[in-house]
Amino acid sequence: MSLDPEYLKNERSQEWRAALRSKIKNKERTAIQRVHMPEQAPEIRVKYQDREVNLGITAEQAALEASRCMDCVTPTCIEGCPVNINIPKFIKQIEDGDVLGAAATLKETNALPAVCGRVCPQEKQCESRCFYLEKMNLPSVSIGHLERYAADFERASGTSNIPKTAKPNGIKVATVGSGPAALSFAGDMVKNGYDVTVFEALHEIGGVLKYGIPEFRLPNSIVDFELDNLKKMGVKFETNFIVGRTASFDDLRKEGFQAFFLGSGAGLPRFMDIPGENFNGILSSNEYLTRVNLMGANSETSDTPVILGKRVAVIGGGNTAMDSVRTALRLGADRAMIIYRRSEAEMPARIEEVKHAKEEGVEFMNLCNPLEYFADEKGMVNRMRLNRMGLGEPDASGRRRPVPIDGSEFELDVDLVIVAVGVSPNPLVPSCLPDLKVSKWGTIVVEEDKMQSSIEEMFAGGDIVRGGATVILAMGDGRKAAENMHIYLQNKIANTTKVN
Amino acid sequence: MNKIVEKEYFSDKVIRLVVENPKIARSRKAGNFVILKIGEKGERFPLTIADADPVKGTITLVVQIVGVSSAKLAALEVGDSITDLVGPLGKPTDIELKGTILACGGGVGVAPLLPIVEAFKKAGNRVVSVIAARSKDLIILEDEIRRWSDEVIVMTDDGSYGRQGLITAGMEEVIQREKIDECIVIGPAIMMKFAALTTKKYSIPTQASLNSIMVDGTGMCGACRVTVGGKTRFTCVDGPEFDAHEINFDEMLMRLGGYRSEEVVANNKYFQK
Numbered sequence: 078m079s080l081d082p083e084y085l086k087n088e089r090s091q092e093w094r095a096a097l098r099s100k101i102k103n104k105e106r107t108a109i110q111r112v113h114m115p116e117q118a119p120e121i122r123v124k125y126q127d128r129e130v131n132l133g134i135t136a137e138q139a140a141l142e143a144s145r146c147m148d149c150v151t152p153t154c155i156e157g158c159p160v161n162i163n164i165p166k167f168i169k170q171i172e173d174g175d176v177l178g179a180a181a182t183l184k185e186t187n188a189l190p191a192v193c194g195r196v197c198p199q200e201k202q203c204e205s206r207c208f209y210l211e212k213m214n215l216p217s218v219s220i221g222h223l224e225r226y227a228a229d230f231e232r233a234s235g236t237s238n239i240p241k242t243a244k245p246n247g248i249k250v251a252t253v254g255s256g257p258a259a260l261s262f263a264g265d266m267v268k269n270g271y272d273v274t275v276f277e278a279l280h281e282i283g284g285v286l287k288y289g290i291p292e293f294r295l296p297n298s299i300v301d302f303e304l305d306n307l308k309k310m311g312v313k314f315e316t317n318f319i320v321g322r323t324a325s326f327d328d329l330r331k332e333g334f335q336a337f338f339l340g341s342g343a344g345l346p347r348f349m350d351i352p353g354e355n356f357n358g359i360l361s362s363n364e365y366l367t368r369v370n371l372m373g374a375n376s377e378t379s380d381t382p383v384i385l386g387k388r389v390a391v392i393g394g395g396n397t398a399m400d401s402v403r404t405a406l407r408l409g410a411d412r413a414m415i416i417y418r419r420s421e422a423e424m425p426a427r428i429e430e431v432k433h434a435k436e437e438g439v440e441f442m443n444l445c446n447p448l449e450y451f452a453d454e455k456g457m458v459n460r461m462r463l464n465r466m467g468l469g470e471p472d473a474s475g476r477r478r479p480v481p482i483d484g485s486e487f488e489l490d491v492d493l494v495i496v497a498v499g500v501s502p503n504p505l506v507p508s509c510l511p512d513l514k515v516s517k518w519g520t521i522v523v524e525e526d527k528m529q530s531s532i533e534e535m536f537a538g539g540d541i542v543r544g545g546a547t548v549i550l551a552m553g554d555g556r557k558a559a560e561n562m563h564i565y566l567q568n569k570i571a572n573t574t575k576v577n
Numbered sequence: 578m579n580k581i582v583e584k585e586y587f588s589d590k591v592i593r594l595v596v597e598n599p600k601i602a603r604s605r606k607a608g609n610f611v612i613l614k615i616g617e618k619g620e621r622f623p624l625t626i627a628d629a630d631p632v633k634g635t636i637t638l639v640v641q642i643v644g645v646s647s648a649k650l651a652a653l654e655v656g657d658s659i660t661d662l663v664g665p666l667g668k669p670t671d672i673e674l675k676g677t678i679l680a681c682g683g684g685v686g687v688a689p690l691l692p693i694v695e696a697f698k699k700a701g702n703r704v705v706s707v708i709a710a711r712s713k714d715l716i717i718l719e720d721e722i723r724r725w726s727d728e729v730i731v732m733t734d735d736g737s738y739g740r741q742g743l744i745t746a747g748m749e750e751v752i753q754r755e756k757i758d759e760c761i762v763i764g765p766a767i768m769m770k771f772a773a774l775t776t777k778k779y780s781i782p783t784q785a786s787l788n789s790i791m792v793d794g795t796g797m798c799g800a801c802r803v804t805v806g807g808k809t810r811f812t813c814v815d816g817p818e819f820d821a822h823e824i825n826f827d828e829m830l831m832r833l834g835g836y837r838s839e840e841v842v843a844n845n846k847y848f849q850k
Contacts, residue, residue: 323601381620
């Protein structure tokens, strides 16, 4: 809807938008400096696992930042957004002082604005397509900070606007998983009048938003607030339910479910398959982060244990590695080290996360690769052997290939190692569906423009299709799947009516 | 949901619970396990399903008090509910007509062995069961095992019941006497290690059901890593049963102690209260 040029043109030509545009000259707009996100000081924030690093911008900052946006005729930023938020509209609403209106605009296409305002890599998406950056070589409008501002404002106001939903059509659909892909799907389907049930294997809803992303980046209370909005819209949630196991797909069909969205995520953590990797004190980032984020293992009152390492090595250079290493610091590590086989330039983590990690005192041992682990008599890891790497020609990923440097081996004392080198798709769901087409990597094969799998009433999206991506790409998949499942189900109904 | 409808003490430390959960009762198969969590701040831990009644919609769990979480489960009374219960998880046991099955259970391992014995018997196999424990009061579910076995040998370490000796002595006796087509062993890791060594001598295909540390139980965390045939496998999704002759039991024993120091602290705090 929000990519339709006619629709965008009509929205833009509304009186209030035209009035705002003529209020300030573009020259004056472009002269304004991009806002800086206020941050908790590093020496304070490393003491708290559950305190946000980014504090959010003030009302004055938001209004000023919003006035930088020139409300372009062709808003390319929207094309950069996987869920196609009507970006100029919500920003102009902030400039106009209608922050609740801005929040409502966000929710037209985004089920989780407060989440996306915090964890989206905007610099690679909407902001990378901003007129400021593309045409003027100036810092882009801070779309992400403004999104967070509007969502937070609404939450604090206590007057949460619940998006309108169509008249219930009585058609039952289900999601497998409750992460960002499934939630985005559920939000759109419930708006279209469907009876949506979200099935989650864990005891909490939210998927990676709860078990993966730490509270210093995304507080659980914010996820819960957004979930509450979905509940108010009519989405039903069932925890402790493994579709295919607790009940089969056939059981659910008998209960009336007509179509499914498979969003079970990237389950299995990868390891490097090097000697000693199964010693105690060597764990996947999934395990470490789940213990802390989902189970609260760092709190006195939790029954779940976590190893409090003093010399912690985190293997990998992605966002999950940054989340793990910064968690280790907050849990009292003296040395928290990133061990990454390429250089900082190739790191997949967001620049902001790397910056925050450095400010907090994380040591970056780039161009280093683990070879072997050693343990004490109880099997607890105490030392590792690594070698240094150089960079060769670009590989399939387009990044320069790391090559070991002869004779560069060295050893490092460690008492906790967290392996964050990626994940493989969870086989649980595909193993229950013999007719489901999967790739050689185990990801579900879909028709890309529809997100429809080889079983026609099953759509899929997020990491189970992509193999490991971002929250917002998963949400984009969820929206696309909802749109196409809606068309599919409506066609099916139309056809059956004809036959009858 | 998850309400406890029956509770029975096998001994001070070993308790049988019948729990309402119609969906799991219907869908579980022999060899499956569940993940439980007691209380909002509880820990997630696995337990193999000992029995199920799809008509009544209940499953049976047998828990031995070894730490905080098992103690919290054992402290629940009839009418209480388990906060979180999810399953069935893991690959079910490969049940078919194989001939003669040697089913071996040590301690509370007899509980998860029971549905497997039943399933093998129902599939037409001859089933010889060897159940073992340190002493008489720790032998559990003997009558139930007898119901589905052609013969049962009971072994106790101290000779207070059945025959005196380790489970491997009972196993040897059966193996010497008749042809065994397949063996299944469930019990403490150390017992399974020696049971596997025993059947390896005679090249009897043997499965062991592992009780690794788990968090989610669905393949996500990798805490349950085990080396089988030189390869790292996940107990939760690849198991819990593996070729016992290929399992690296020494590594498994080491990994079971992965959180020992944290557990000692937690136990001291909990049991002193």
